[in-house]
Amino acid sequence: MPKLRIKDIDLNYEISGQGQPVLFIHGLGSSLRDWEMQVPFFSERYQAVTFDVRGHGKSDKPPGPYSIAQFAADTAGLIRALDLAPAHVVGISLGGMIAFQLAVDAPDLVRSLVIVNAAPEFVVRTAKDRFQILQRKLIVRLLGMRKMGEVLGKRLFVKPEQAGLRRIFADRWAENDPRAYRDAMLAIPGWSVADRLETITCPTLVIAADEDYTPVSVKEAFVARMPRAELVVIRDSRHATPVEHPEKFNEVLAAFLSRQDKRAS
Numbered sequence: 531m532p533k534l535r536i537k538d539i540d541l542n543y544e545i546s547g548q549g550q551p552v553l554f555i556h557g558l559g560s561s562l563r564d565w566e567m568q569v570p571f572f573s574e575r576y577q578a579v580t581f582d583v584r585g586h587g588k589s590d591k592p593p594g595p596y597s598i599a600q601f602a603a604d605t606a607g608l609i610r611a612l613d614l615a616p617a618h619v620v621g622i623s624l625g626g627m628i629a630f631q632l633a634v635d636a637p638d639l640v641r642s643l644v645i646v647n648a649a650p651e652f653v654v655r656t657a658k659d660r661f662q663i664l665q666r667k668l669i670v671r672l673l674g675m676r677k678m679g680e681v682l683g684k685r686l687f688v689k690p691e692q693a694g695l696r697r698i699f700a701d702r703w704a705e706n707d708p709r710a711y712r713d714a715m716l717a718i719p720g721w722s723v724a725d726r727l728e729t730i731t732c733p734t735l736v737i738a739a740d741e742d743y744t745p746v747s748v749k750e751a752f753v754a755r756m757p758r759a760e761l762v763v764i765r766d767s768r769h770a771t772p773v774e775h776p777e778k779f780n781e782v783l784a785a786f787l788s789r790q791d792k793r794a795s
Contacts, residue, residue, distance in 0.1 A: 539590035542589045556583065560586065583601055583624070594712075609636075625646075652722070687768075749761055
């Protein structure tokens with residue numbers, strides 16, 4: 531796997547296929563392997579680019595603190611270094627936050643924006659919010675990364691026939707560096723670009739699982755504020771939609787990208 535020096539770190543990345551670039555950004559505690567069910571499909575028509583976010587996978591893991599703006603700056607550097615601009619940018623969860631930040635900080639790099647199970651802010655407002663953050667910290671510190679992966683896997687893949695996905699998820703989560711994971715997690719609370727949504731003028735697709743952590747109603751509200759945004763809800767799905775329902779996810783994303791191709795021609 532190639533690596534690219536972006537300012538102070540080496541980012542691990544992969545490129546498959548040719549055509550308009552589609553950059554996929556993974557979620558917290560994951561890696562470019564999040565997109566294993568998307569890259570073969572989309573590389574038949576596009577240049578599919580994946581990478582490991584700072585602190586994740588095979589990219590460098592310098593000491594924190596980290597920030598969403600920093601992750602977005604890394605992403606912008608990767609896009610420029612690989613001459614991808616403007617790219618279709620697809621982000622899930624933390625990757626969706628990074629994609630939002632990139633779209634407001636460097637709009638010239640983004641041809642279209644696809645946000646998967648993410649919102650434009652994570653502001654701690656309730657006791658439940660604080661408990662969820664504390665719970666993750668305690669599990670990682672006291673029980674380790676594998677236990678954290680097992681707990682999350684049971685929330686993401688709830689069906690008996692998804693036992694294999696739960697096992698793979700826990701195995702991969704256990705590979706995380708605990709310090710880098712905590713640094714990345716602490717970048718999320720308090721982050722927001724909600725007051726800049728109206729400035730995102732590129733075509734935007736928000737893909738929402740009907741049983742995601744963030745309710746569909748929240749996504750409907752922020753989509754309504756964006757000039758060129760649309761919402762698609764995938765039923766019987768939770769936070770890891772591209773893994774849980776890859777065929778449906780690929781169908782929805784491909785239709786959106788195809789519409790952008792037609793507009794550009």
